[in-house]
Amino acid sequence: MPNTGDSITTRMVNAKYISNLRLMGTFKKEPLAAKDRSVDLDGLIAKEEIAIRDMEKLGVGVTKEAQSIFDALSET
Numbered sequence: 001m002p003n004t005g006d007s008i009t010t011r012m013v014n015a016k017y018i019s020n021l022r023l024m025g026t027f028k029k030e031p032l033a034a035k036d037r038s039v040d041l042d043g044l045i046a047k048e049e050i051a052i053r054d055m056e057k058l059g060v061g062v063t064k065e066a067q068s069i070f071d072a073l074s075e076t
Contacts, residue, residue: 012044 057074059067 010044012048 057071059070062070
């Protein structure tokens with residue numbers, strides 16, 4: 001991946017939560033173009049997988065104390 005010194009902020013959002021889109025501006029070049037991509041897609045995919053695993057560990061309808069105990073046990 002070439003390092004041009006330019007940086008952009010990329011945020012991933014679940015599409016089902018998007019209710020409205022508005023064009024705020026345009027890029028001088030396509031930021032996701034394969035030849036000069038400035039986004040580490042492999043890194044984003046890895047972060048997504050970690051977030052999904054973390055979400056799967058959250059209990060539904062449990063107390064904070066119960067969740068803390070589960071979290072402590074799952075780390076051992």
